[in-house]
Amino acid sequence: MTGVVALDVLAAAGDVLASAGGGEGDGRGLVLLLLLAGPLFAGWQHLRYRNTDKRHHHESETRSQMQDVQADDTLTGRRTGLKSARMQGANSRKVTTR
């Protein structure tokens, strides 16, 4: 049973690592994950039982209407040679209320 559960947690943690944009080569990332397997497993079960991270998603679950949208965008410059595929500090999907 433990092995199956551990595989689950590794799969989940693998997604996390991939989205974090490791880029260091898959081998080293996987080794790191395996070395953290115990704490990852404990943290995952803690959330599954206690659900301390759960809340109502008011930002997406509240009905709302949007009207008369006005956009006013201006080109201010360009950045080259960026290492990350995502903009640094992008926060348009972040919610401030907890």
Place this chain on the structure above:
Amino acid sequence: MSDVHAPQAGAEGTPDPGTGATPAPGFPGVEPPDGPRVVSTEGDRGDGIVRCERCGASDASLNVATGMLRCNFCRHEWRTENALASFDLDGAIGDLRGVVVGSGTAAVTADPAVTLKCTACGAEVVIEAGVQARCHWCRNTLSLTEQVPNGAVPDMVLPFSVTKADAVTRVAEFVGKRKFFAHRQFKAEFSPENVLGVYLPYMVVDVNTRARLTGEGEHQTRSYTVQVRNAKGETHSERRYDADVYDVRRTFDLHVDDLTVESSTERLDRDTSRTSNNVINTILPFDVENSVRYDPRYLQGFTSERRDVDVDGLRGAVHQQVRDIARWRADETIGFYDRGVRWDTTDLDVQGERWVSAYLPVWLYSYLQTRKDGSTLLHYVAVNGRTGETMGSVPLNWPRLLAVSAVVEAVGAVAAAVLWVLS
């Protein structure tokens, strides 16, 4: 409170654009020129005894299966009015100006107890507001139908539609999936049939606002690989990106419908080291538009909690949630910025808001855990009394979890070593 009902011009109780300053007649309390427009949600049944229209008995309660009130003597059933429609609190949100509140949002006072005079025999009966009491002398049931402005009686109530049997099943199922690492004593004492039906106090808010967001966005123009040399002189390829940078501004009207927030200090406490109120928060939203005019008979057989936070105490949190909604909606308009947008400001220009207080139905299973150091942690499994959505907190058997985690760690370490040698 949806946009489908347009307010009829001139109808009584229609939001009054521009002034927002006419308090309902006879409503005591705050009446400054710029104060909220108060819509009275008080019933016209001030005598304290509500009788069955068929047999005249004063005892009725909710039949969860039908959502109707049922006379406890002759079994006659009837439906009560939809709250928002009958109080004209469902007009178009875009037409909202100023602050409109239901009279049930009145400031809460310290002493919720009210003395009623029994109209059947004249005896005086003290009644905890929001609840019913039986006259000790003539045994008639007295209901607090007269809305004393102490904030204890809400504007509306959403009756339970999930039965107790259904709630018990859902609680048992939720905990059943979380038995292996559950605390021993919790497991030993677990009895889902102890789930309690509770009406919890909430404020339901409509907001008409203009939202303005400013920030910076990046649009990718090129992606390519480069050869990078490290300190040892070895080269490998890495990905690089070029992007155009824009100042991004979005301005739009936002009509927020039935935003729902807890209105008791206790339930607003989200410190997960003390309580698990966050799981009660998680089972939102409710179909609040189906709420009926407050009638204490819906509470019979259930418990209820009192509101102790006023509109002014919640406005800041509500506006913050509206800002979150504005950001979420603005996301639909920034598809061009494929690398993302960083918002720096989110400003609201609130044109109008409408506040209604409500009792919403929650099935609660609770378990008080006492830790070795004497501190306590209150665990809940909560079931939405309308949708059945279930969330909970199950106390952990830490020794067992740590033991299994150690095994997982050992297996992981061996696998890591094998992988290291192979590569």
